[in-house]
Amino acid sequence: MELKPEDIKGNFDMLIRGINKYVTGERKEQFVDFYNKFDERIALLPASHKKSYHNCFPGGYVDHVLRVIKASFKVHQVWVEMGMVETYTVEELFVSALNHDLGKIGSVEETSVHPSQDEWRKKNLGEMYTFNTSIGFMTVPDRSLFLLQEAGIQVTTNEYVAIKTHDGLYDKANESYLKGFMNETKPRTSLPFVLHQADLMAARVEWERDWLHTFGSKEIKTKTKITKQDRVNASLTQISAVNNSLMDLVKGL
Numbered sequence: 001m002e003l004k005p006e007d008i009k010g011n012f013d014m015l016i017r018g019i020n021k022y023v024t025g026e027r028k029e030q031f032v033d034f035y036n037k038f039d040e041r042i043a044l045l046p047a048s049h050k051k052s053y054h055n056c057f058p059g060g061y062v063d064h065v066l067r068v069i070k071a072s073f074k075v076h077q078v079w080v081e082m083g084m085v086e087t088y089t090v091e092e093l094f095v096s097a098l099n100h101d102l103g104k105i106g107s108v109e110e111t112s113v114h115p116s117q118d119e120w121r122k123k124n125l126g127e128m129y130t131f132n133t134s135i136g137f138m139t140v141p142d143r144s145l146f147l148l149q150e151a152g153i154q155v156t157t158n159e160y161v162a163i164k165t166h167d168g169l170y171d172k173a174n175e176s177y178l179k180g181f182m183n184e185t186k187p188r189t190s191l192p193f194v195l196h197q198a199d200l201m202a203a204r205v206e207w208e209r210d211w212l213h214t215f216g217s218k219e220i221k222t223k224t225k226i227t228k229q230d231r232v233n234a235s236l237t238q239i240s241a242v243n244n245s246l247m248d249l250v251k252g253l
Contacts, residue, residue: 045061047206064203162189
């Protein structure tokens with residue numbers, strides 16, 4: 001996928017509008033200043049360095065972040081409808097989603113990746129970007145939190161844990177936070193789970209869009225053109241069937 005320059009700018013502007021809408025107090029100005037300071041770097045950053053991952057193109061990072069924010073609000077609503085006790089604020093939800101991958105931008109001084117000049121690796125491995133090895137190693141969540149504290153932007157306990165554990169149990173480092181077997185060691189809020197599900201959903205949708213429906217199996221590469229509306233109609237039919245089955249089950253409870 002490729003984004004037009006106007007789309008890249010529009011996406012970045014949308015991030016700033018989101019900050020102005022959902023962040024309050026001193027942090028609002030701090031976040032706006034931070035994102036504007038690194039506007040070009042953030043706006044042009046890919047979400048990943050390799051085509052087989054997700055959003056490996058200029059502007060892919062912000063496109064992903066916006067999708068995670070949108071998904072976070074939707075997943076939050078599902079959890080509320082299912083009876084979740086609301087132990088975090090809308091601002092905490094937004095700030096966590098906004099900054100969950102912030103560490104991908106690199107350090108204050110240098111960007112994390114550069115466009116690859118290795119034609120063989122681009123063609124055969126799909127590595128369109130190369131990592132900037134002059135930056136010391138940090139995990140993405142740790143660097144995200146480090147950048148925020150370096151900028152003097154305070155985060156709440158809920159935001160800290162959500163950002164740190166947004167990769168869920170895919171990252172073994174999160175087991176001590178998410179795999180507690182005693183009440184005292186379990187998260188006191190569902191925010192980490194909401195954010196993780198939103199991030200997982202966004203990354204999966206981006207991969208399906210950029211790979212599955214473009215370079216996937218022969219079944220997908222049919223000569224008959226399948227429109228977006230065709231896929232929507234098929235999905236609605238499946239959802240309707242599932243919902244009817246669920247309603248029958250619920251009535252029997």
